[in-house]
Amino acid sequence: MSYLSLANITKQFGDTVVVDNFNLEIGKGEFVSFLGPSGCGKTTTLRMVAGFETPTSGKILLDGADITDKAPNQRNVGMIFQSYALFPNMTVAQNIGFGLKVRKEADSVTKQRVSEMISLINLEAHANKYPYQLSGGQQQRVSLARALAIRPQVLLLDEPLSALDAKIRVSLRSEIRSIQKTLGITAIFVTHDQEEALSISDRIVVMNAGEMEQVGTPFEIYNFPKTRFVANFVGSLNTADAEVVDPAKGLVSVDGVQFTSAEGTKQRNKGDKIKVAIRPERFSFATQQHKDNVVEATIENITFLGSVVRIQIKIGNTSFNMDTFNNPFLELPKIGSKQQVTCSKEAVLVLDE
Amino acid sequence: MASSKDRKVAEMKFINRLRKFPFFAWLWFLLGALYFVLPLLATFEFSLSWDPAVPFKAYQRAFEDVRFWRSFIASNVFAIITIIACIILVVPTAYWIRLRLPQARRIVEFITLMPFVVPAIILVFGLIRVYSTPFTIPFTDIVFMKPLTQFKAGTNILIVAGYMVLAMPYMYRSVDTGMRTVDILTLTEAAQSLGASWFVIITRVILPNIRSALLSGALLTFAIVVGEVILASFLGVNAFGPYLFLLGQHRAYEPAALSFVSFLLTWIAMGMIQLVTGGQNQTAGGH
Known part of the structure; x- marks a missing residue:
């Protein structure tokens, strides 16, 4: 039974087709990566799930409900950006609590959830610091905690590791994966880095020029590439x-x-x-x-x-x-x-x- | 032998230091500073020279005048209203243009140049001409409001509107620059995905992050409004500008004292802005 389903999604900007007839069923708790070169439509597809873009045609169903035309703030979706996008005027704790405050959760609930999240990302010592006082890796962890604090139905990660240096990238990657597994949250991860996609995902969607080239487990994608593009792009x-x-x-x-x-x-x-x-x-x-x-x-x-x-x-x-x-x-x-x-x-x- | 070598080394060091010292940069800086400071010093010196026995006589006299306080307070109130109205108008506009209508930027930038091109005198005559006829219900002769120029609240509305036009370029440009330094688009999307409405995004995410830009825009607006003469005198509003102008025609020392005080106030305001915003210039993205 699929939890998130993208059915016949097509997105056009003017005359250019950015995403062409995209079909994907994602199970609950599954970690799916969209892999492809820049401009292949992977980010656009992710943004349609987030609600920042509306598909030209097609439907997006989340847990049985049609969310195709819902505004981003009406969806229960957590988003992580390449540039962290932390609010510079708020401390770590305030950033993490923002979504709960906006949802008018009780102060006690917010407080408890924030401290839960801070210990999840091991930043207890930095709760009252401002984003600019943290390293890139720490900022991205805060951004992960902020997205998870609202208990989203789906976690969307838009090239979250691309701005970090190599070592942090690898350690944060496994941290993201282990947190995702612990919480059992459904996640979509957009990347152009094949190693990242291979190491973190349950399934990979390889995309090129707006089309899906191949969908499969990392093992299948690497060992049995179906098209020349996949074979060349992966490994x-x-x-x-x-x-x-x-x-x-x-x-x-x-x-x-x-x-x-x-x-x-x-x-x-x-x-x-x-x-x-x-x-x-x-x-x-x-x-x-x-x-x-x-x-x-x-x-x-x-x-x-x-x-x-x-x-x-x-x-x-x-x-x-x-x-x-x-x-x-x-x-x-x-x-x-x-x-x-x-x-x-x-x-x-x-x-x- | 050794000493001549030492001397040579010392010479080299001196020359190097000379080379490193940005002589011309400092020269131009000093010349520029003199250009601004000298007239101010002269004004101050002159304001003290009324009565050598009582050096601050001019200041005493100026502050004793009830018309000074009335016009000064009126101008301050106008300035505050103008600033608030400008922020309400400009912030959402600049935000929306950055977010959704980048192609409108050039048009809006052109519009913000208009107050520099169209002199205030033209603006005020236009305002007077348009608003000295009564408001009628469209397509009838039924009057539902007196002309704005004919009652006090009306002229106050007109003058604030005029001030907003004059201040708009400064406010728009500083707000727009402020928005460029923070990644407005991504912050907006982050806030949206966390469930925030437009109102929450603007008040809790955008405004706090462009605070220093808002303050500098507000300060410029304040300076413009408090020193403005043309709009106020033609609309017959008792503002600080016309008062200072009138005083200058009849008195010698008080205007000098008051203009020095105005400069001092502006500097204090600038210093306060530096204090408030000084430690908060960092934006997201540090490593």
């Missing part, structure tokens, strides 16, 4: 032009070098031009045991990235990236040398477009 990926050699066996050829794909190419004909994709981490140096997809590659370049080492290899005339985990005893091949590399049949993805 790093090698894509290459290929030609179908034997549709029955799943044999394809990249610049004359043959690969077998487990996905098969049965719907295609021999000689069809297709795109194949292989994730860098699926490549490895071949040993005696490897049977499938053992090919010769020239080592072009080696980049040290910390936990992984990225090796640029050339198969035929096509360059691929190959990632291997770093360890202090790693023996790396010489640049320019020829090596046998391999990837499993399952690693060779055939893309839709």
Whole structure:
């Protein structure tokens, strides 16, 4: 049973279609991310749920009630902004209590809820400080507490971590996720950062140019991208032009070098031009045991990235990236040398477009 | 050998310091300050020179005059009413333009320039001409109100309206600038999603965050209204401006004393604004 449902949502600004026929059912307590490049319509979709934009057509149902045309202050929705949007004239406690005060809750209720929220975000020592006295991460936590204080039906997060630096981003991300799980609140999280979306979500909606490209769990999105866009946008990926050699066996050829794909190419004909994709981490140096997809590659370049080492290899005339985990005893091949590399049949993805 | 080296180092240090000292900046600053301070000092000096035995005689005389107090209080009341009316008119307007009608900004900015282009004398003649005819019910000759220029409350309404026109550019511009420094749009949306109505948003979120802009707009309005001569004299209102003007025609020392007092009051007001807003200039977004 879906809790929040977006049905056939389309949004146009003038002649430009920003969101095109968006359909999504979100279950209660689910954490869904909208992932996509800027201008893909993810923020607009979120803002329609918040009530800051009205869909050109389509319906938004929240817990069975149609909220499509309700004003933002009539919806019970918590919103978190990239720029924190704390009220500069109010202390942390006043900011958190604002929504309750506006709702004319009794002072005792407000007071109790505010202190509950402050301890939830571990800012007890800062309750009477003003926003400008806090760090960015602390401000965003206050903003989270402020949104949660009104016990919203849905929590909306609009790129909440983008203004923070890398370390805070990671720690706040897991904090948001754990608070969301504890409270069992339904959440929509908008981001352009695939790592963020993969790590935090129950489900991800990948969007591009106003359309949904794929909806699935982070595992599905990463491992089984359905379109070229998803494959490219989520994680790093090698894509290459290929030609179908034997549709029955799943044999394809990249610049004359043959690969077998487990996905098969049965719907295609021999000689069809297709795109194949292989994730860098699926490549490895071949040993005696490897049977499938053992090919010769020239080592072009080696980049040290910390936990992984990225090796640029050339198969035929096509360059691929190959990632291997770093360890202090790693023996790396010489640049320019020829090596046998391999990837499993399952690693060779055939893309839709 | 060593001493000449030391001397060289010292010389270099001196030259460096000279180089760092913004000589011309200070020169222009001093010249500018003199330009403003000298006439004021001269006025003050002159105001004390009536009777060497009683240096503040001019001040005593000026403050003894009941017409001074009457006109001064009247002008202050006008100023306060003008400020309140201007805030009620300008804040929601500037807010709405920033929020929903950014394309109207240029038009409104053009309108705010009008009081600089159209002199006050034209404004007052326009007001007198339009409002010296009685109000009638449209399409009939039935009069339901005397002309505004013919009774005291009417002229008071006219003069406040005129002051609002004169003060509007200053008020609008300072409020608009104040709104630019805080992210009005996001704050509004945050407040909306927390359930706040427009009234609550304006009074509890917007106004407190543009307080220093409001204060500077209010101060400018105050200065304009208290020193205004043309509107008040042509509408026949006993305001401070015409009183000072009249005094200047007949007396020598009291006007000097009063203008010095006016300057002092303005400075005190500015100092108070600095005190009130000084510590609150930080906005959201600090790290």
